[in-house]
Amino acid sequence: xxxxxxxxxxxxxxxxxxxxxxxxxxHELPSGILxxxxxxxxxxxxxxDRAAHSFNNRRTPRTEIMFHKAGHVYTYQxxxxxxxxVVAGPxxxxxxxxxxxxxxxxxxxxxQKNRGPMITKHNLTNxxxxxxxxxxxxxxxxGHHWSQRPLYISNKASTAEIERSxxxxxxxxxxxxxxxxxxxxxxxxxxxxxx
DNA sequence: TTTAAGATGCCC
DNA sequence: GGCATCTTAAAC
Numbered sequence: 001x002x003x004x005x006x007x008x009x010x011x012x013x014x015x016x017x018x019x020x021x022x023x024x025x026x027h028e029l030p031s032g033i034l035x036x037x038x039x040x041x042x043x044x045x046x047x048x049d050r051a052a053h054s055f056n057n058r059r060t061p062r063t064e065i066m067f068h069k070a071g072h073v074y075t076y077q078x079x080x081x082x083x084x085x086v087v088a089g090p091x092x093x094x095x096x097x098x099x100x101x102x103x104x105x106x107x108x109x110x111x112q113k114n115r116g117p118m119i120t121k122h123n124l125t126n127x128x129x130x131x132x133x134x135x136x137x138x139x140x141x142x143g144h145h146w147s148q149r150p151l152y153i154s155n156k157a158s159t160a161e162i163e164r165s166x167x168x169x170x171x172x173x174x175x176x177x178x179x180x181x182x183x184x185x186x187x188x189x190x191x192x193x194x195x
Numbered sequence: 196t197t198t199a200a201g202a203t204g205c206c207c
Numbered sequence: 208g209g210c211a212t213c214t215t216a217a218a219c
Contacts, residue, residue: 042202051202053215062214077213081203098202118205129203169202195203 001026001035003152006145009070013088013095016070017043018183020086022157025102027135028150034110034135036102036125037158040184040191042167044085046094050173054094065143066094073144073151075137081129084137086146086153100128100168100182102135103190111135127192161186169195 001024009016018041026035046054046066053076054063065074066087074085074096089095102125104111111134115124125131132138137151146153164180171177184191 044202053202058215060215076202078201078203079213080205080211083202085202100202123204127203167202171201 002155003147004155006071006147013043016088017041017097022160024154034107035105039103039188040101042098043181044096050176051170071146073141075139075142082132083128084132101126101190101192102131122189126190
């Protein structure tokens, strides 16, 4: 498996969110390789998107990386969890694509250890906070680039039938709550639960 | 300076 | 339904 070309990310944010599905996230660790197919994403389009951290071009230490080139890693803390995004859009336009779920591929035993013995089956990676724990993606990767080892996205993807829906877990955001900016692979058991 | 609200997930 | 506990904004 080879890393993706940085130019891959130079497409519209919605297009990127859809195209990322089927690509593989690979994390190469000294102890072994952890990987999984992306099967669920959400687009966040900063300036005009009330649900985005970068709404109205809000620029803080947390959102800073979204103003940089597409393809960077945007990690942030949500309560006790780490969530991971792919920065999208041109330089200066703070868009991102949230990785919401993956289908484990390599290193499933290690992912099980990372998640804990009580976690079963699809609960391993069927949520944005769950997959980062399974793949051992921490805040240390903030500002990393998805085309670089040891954490990268594959250049090849397996095709799949894709569905759309409103985004998960956003409220009090007016019209933004109904935008169909969530993409997921049809009939995949690792798709996260709608809240 | 303090408080409330999340792009969540696990336990009761 | 509660709670853990990090960042940010808005209330004091």
